[in-house]
Amino acid sequence: MDFDGFYRDTSRRLLRYAYGLTGDPAEAQDLVQEAYARAWQRWRRVSGYEDPEAWLRLVVNRLSTDRWRRLFVRRDHAARERPPVPVPPPSENTVLLVQAMRELPDAQRRALALHYLLDRSIAEIAAETGASQGTVKSWLSRGRTTLAAVITPREGVRRAG
Numbered sequence: 001m002d003f004d005g006f007y008r009d010t011s012r013r014l015l016r017y018a019y020g021l022t023g024d025p026a027e028a029q030d031l032v033q034e035a036y037a038r039a040w041q042r043w044r045r046v047s048g049y050e051d052p053e054a055w056l057r058l059v060v061n062r063l064s065t066d067r068w069r070r071l072f073v074r075r076d077h078a079a080r081e082r083p084p085v086p087v088p089p090p091s092e093n094t095v096l097l098v099q100a101m102r103e104l105p106d107a108q109r110r111a112l113a114l115h116y117l118l119d120r121s122i123a124e125i126a127a128e129t130g131a132s133q134g135t136v137k138s139w140l141s142r143g144r145t146t147l148a149a150v151i152t153p154r155e156g157v158r159r160a161g
Helices: 003-022 025-041 052-081 092-103 106-117 122-129 133-151
Strands: none
Touching: 003 025, 003 052, 003 106, 025 052, 052 106, 052 122, 092 133, 106 122, 106 133, 122 133
């Protein structure tokens, strides 16, 4: 398969995955663009992999982790320089979901994004992450439990509907 065909076949899935990791559409697009730029530079080698799309997800995962680290450094630095510019608030549901996803360990967040946003089976996630299927099941179960605890409406909070 040529790179253009590969991009057309995989770009939407990869964007959903990146969005699941970051919770930010613009950041997800940046990560995906960077991952495809790296794939294009190495296309001869990447196209020979058994699953080039898994390689892209690994790149997105690593870029996401690096951006989270840099984001904390930038926020700390920016907070000392100037006050933040006010922006309209996100919806309550978005805030709850993003907050819940951020509370998850990386492995659980990645497993949930692969499973629910990319429809990957437990076996596929295990193969991609190098973990056992039991471990993947545990990540998914613990991640869902944490999400449910954070997202479940509390007394005095109305459920959107």
